Amino acid sequence: MGTVNSDLRVVGAGIGGLSLALAHTRPPRGLGRAERRLVIQEKTPVLSEVGAGLQLGPNAVRHLFSWGLASELRSVAFEPQRLIIHSLLNGEILAQLPLAEQGRILNQYGAPYLTLRRADLQQILLQAVNKTGATDLQLNQAWQPEAMAGSCVIGADGLWSSVRASVWPEAQAPKATGHVAWRALVSQKALPPAWRSDSVRVWLGPRCHVVAYPVAAGEQLNIVAIANQKDLQAAASTTATWDQDADLNGVRTFLLPKTPAALRSLLEAVPAWRQWPLFDRPPVRSAADMVRGGVALLGDAAHPMRPYFAQGAAMAIEDAAELTDALSECSVELALSRYAQRRWERCARVQSASERNGRIFHASGPFGWVQKARDASLRLFGPQLMDPAWLYGGGPGLLQSPPLN
């Protein structure tokens, strides 16, 4: 069933906007291709290197593979062997989950778990979109509310969404979480051999944690350290900028003294950090938070989340797949509302789970009893806790789908 209709305006060529443009050119789950032309307006003149690394669970990779990107992704991404959780205080391994090892994630969910640079994912999506020739991508075009009259708009313009601010004027601005992330990419070859890694490794400490995983086909290690900002002696900036040169005082005075000597040597080997103050919004409460009239929100514009579940980009990719399905079924207005109905609860659940994970990761308190309880649970039930079937399975029926690689 093909659907011929007017142009659809998308604001933002980030992971969500480009995923939507690409998905739109692929026939969704057995249906015909929608013939509607997409116009994407992106405010930046060049799609830049923001965002360092991303982990992509099989729930997102499954969609990217189904859009024909398997070989491109495999050439730049890395398939980590295991997810390993350590105590930041003494380096002890608390729990491990096989990922590529024993084909665990691929066999269970029909797609692998990948790690890659955000810029690589964005470039792959951009090239695939350009190749189809079906999308009018307008760079250096900041969206203005006046441009909306009479057209349907998808706001895929990220955390500080102008579309949201204009169409949901009652919504509050994103809230500072009080957490700050430092991110770095280092060449694996430049690291001492003991720190070269083929896995995702996480170190949990009181009010902070560190994550490291390979990207760039294993050539680089992406390192992220996140701390509660009020603990920092030199208060880090709370401005809304998404990517800043790091004030290294935070890393030096707060994080390094807490880390065991071994991990300290990895953090000290990092030549330059970038810094992100983290913001979020409360979980979406209903479909009405994602659609109003002829306007729908997608990705971070709709449901920004803390990075403790590594699912922000994945949710934007899932949104794109679901909206594409809806657009192939009916008129645009009805499709936007069907999309919001189908997505809001899952997105809200992932937003809440991300916040809860942050509290668990950063557990602190008198006598360390909360950390001790967390560590004991991880030792006992680690693999079950680290393998969220409700999330990676993606919905009814998908657990049974055949591998897509």
Ligand SMILES: Cc1cc2nc3c(=O)[nH]c(=O)nc-3n(C[C@H](O)[C@H](O)[C@H](O)COP(=O)(O)OP(=O)(O)OC[C@H]3O[C@@H](n4cnc5c(N)ncnc54)[C@H](O)[C@@H]3O)c2cc1C
């Ligand atoms: C520390 C950290 C770690 C993370 N790790 C992970 C991870 O491991 N896995 C994961 O899945 N996610 C992760 N995320 C989240 C992920 O980066 C985001 O959820 C994802 O990039 C959101 O995609 P998006 O397309 O919605 O928004 P964005 O990628 O922010 O894109 C929005 C686009 O809209 C454009 N734009 C904005 N305003 C306008 C305007 N007025 N007019 C036109 N264009 C406009 C912007 O220039 C941009 O290109 C992490 C985030 C952080 C901060």
